[in-house]
Structure formats: structure tokens, C-alpha cells
Amino acid sequence: DIVMIQTPLSSPVTLGQPASISCRSSQSLVHSDGNTYLSWLQQRPGQPPRLLIYKISNRFSGVPDRFSGSGAGTDFTLKISRVEVEDVGVYYCMQTTQSPWTFGQGTKVEIK
Amino acid sequence: EVQLVESGGGLVQPGGSLRLSCAASGFTFSPYWMLWVRQVPGEGLIWVSRINDDGSSTWYADSVKGRFTISRDNAKNTLYLQMNSLRADDTAVYYCVRDSGEGVDYWGQGTLVIVSS
Numbered sequence: 355d356i357v358m359i360q361t362p363l364s365s366p367v368t369l370g371q372p373a374s375i376s377c378r379s380s381q382s383l384v385h386s387d388g389n390t391y392l393s394w395l396q397q398r399p400g401q402p403p404r405l406l407i408y409k410i411s412n413r414f415s416g417v418p419d420r421f422s423g424s425g426a427g428t429d430f431t432l433k434i435s436r437v438e439v440e441d442v443g444v445y446y447c448m449q450t451t452q453s454p455w456t457f458g459q460g461t462k463v464e465i466k
Numbered sequence: 467e468v469q470l471v472e473s474g475g476g477l478v479q480p481g482g483s484l485r486l487s488c489a490a491s492g493f494t495f496s497p498y499w500m501l502w503v504r505q506v507p508g509e510g511l512i513w514v515s516r517i518n519d520d521g522s523s524t525w526y527a528d529s530v531k532g533r534f535t536i537s538r539d540n541a542k543n544t545l546y547l548q549m550n551s552l553r554a555d556d557t558a559v560y561y562c563v564r565d566s567g568e569g570v571d572y573w574g575q576g577t578l579v580i581v582s583s
Contacts, residue, residue: 393569403511403561405569450565453516455501460511
């Protein structure tokens with residue numbers, strides 16, 4: 355199974371300041387079709403997860419442009435350019451390149 | 467508006483069975499692969515099972531293989547998860563999730579399954 359490791363596990367951030375979350379996979383996430391199926395999910399307190407970013411860097415419908423994704427191969431990053439109150443929650447990376455699909459442990463973003 | 471509404475969760479004794487349902491609306495259900503993901507409250511996300519568009523292919527996490535069965539009824543726009551031989555470590559919120567082919571793009575609100583005597 356592909357192991358997904360996120361760092362940090364907790365990220366206290368000042369409102370209006372940037373935040374960055376790293377996700378590393380135990381093997382390349384490049385699919386045989388040439389795509390890299392790495393997604394980022396946000397889970398606000400008491401809510402189900404929602405898709406933010408798919409295929410490394412594509413923002414899902416309705417996601418603010420302060421969220422951006424980057425990376426390649428085994429190393430990926432989610433950045434929030436200016437953290438807002440509504441961004442508080444847990445963020446997960448997820449790979450759907452190889453079965454079984456796996457998630458990172460989650461990174462908790464909170465306001466300082 | 468895409469909606470996925472799970473039902474069927476509840477309290478069950480170890481060794482018992484439950485069938486979860488997920489009613490899909492707001493989109494054409496049949497072309498989409500679907501999956502179940504679970505989450506122990508306060509913990510991370512775990513993929514459980516996946517089914518292709520016509521139900522002919524299924525995949526399972528090792529932890530549920532042989533005990534859980536995923537299925538779908540495209541005429542009823544409904545996804546199912548039959549859970550047998552339930553154990554305490556199956557206790558979790560179970561989410562119904564749509565797979566766009568590029569990412570898991572819509573999630574239901576979840577249904578809580580508690581396995582306890």
C-alpha cells in the first residue's frame with residue numbers, strides 16, 4: 355500500500371498569514387495514464403470532507419483561489435495564501451493512483 | 467445540486483449485520499464510480515470499498531474483505547454497503563463518496579455505525 359505522510363500534523367497560523375502543508379508518498383503517484391492522482395481535502399469541524407484540489411493543482415469548483423497545490427512524483431504541497439477563519443479544520447492529502455486508495459494522517463489548521 | 471444521503475447506520479452487536487444505503491440525486495448516477503470511506507470520530511479517513519459504474523467490478527480494503535459487500539442499483543440511484551460479521555473496530559462514520567475519475571468530488575454527510583454489546 356502507498357503510505358502518505360503529512361507534515362506538520364498541526365499548524366497554528368495567524369489570520370491573514372500563509373500556511374503550507376506537505377504530503378509525501380512512499381512511491382510515485384504517477385499513473386500509467388500519465389496523470390498524478392493526488393487530491394487535497396478539507397474537513398471543517400463537524401462536517402464531512404470536501405474536495406479542494408485534484409490532480410495536484412486543479413482547484414475544485416467553488417474553491418477560493420487562496421488555495422493552491424503543487425508538487426510532482428512523491429512530494430506535494432498545499433498552500434493557503436492568507437488564512438481566514440473559515441479555513442480552520444483538518445486537511446488531508448489522498449492518492450487515487452493505486453488501489454488501495456490511501457490518505458495522509460491529516461493536518462490540523464487552527465488560528466493562533 | 468449533487469446530494470448523497472446515507473442511511474442505515476446505528477447500534478449493532480459484534481457479529482451482527484447492517485446495510486448502509488446512499489441515495490444519490492442532482493446528477494446522473496450511472497456513469498460514476500462510487501466509494502465508501504469511513505472515519506472513527508476524531509481520527510483520520512480510511513477507504514473501505516469502491517464500485518465501478520455498472521457494478522461489475524468491486525474493490526475492498528483488506529480489513530473488510532470477505533465481510534462487506536458494495537453494490538448499486540442504478541435504476542434507484544442508490545449505493546449500498548452490506549456489512550456482515552461486524553467487529554468493534556468497524557465503529558465509524560461511513561461516508562458515501564462520488565468518484566469523478568479525477569478525484570473524490572462529493573461526499574455525503576455520513577452515517578454512524580456503532581458496534582458494541
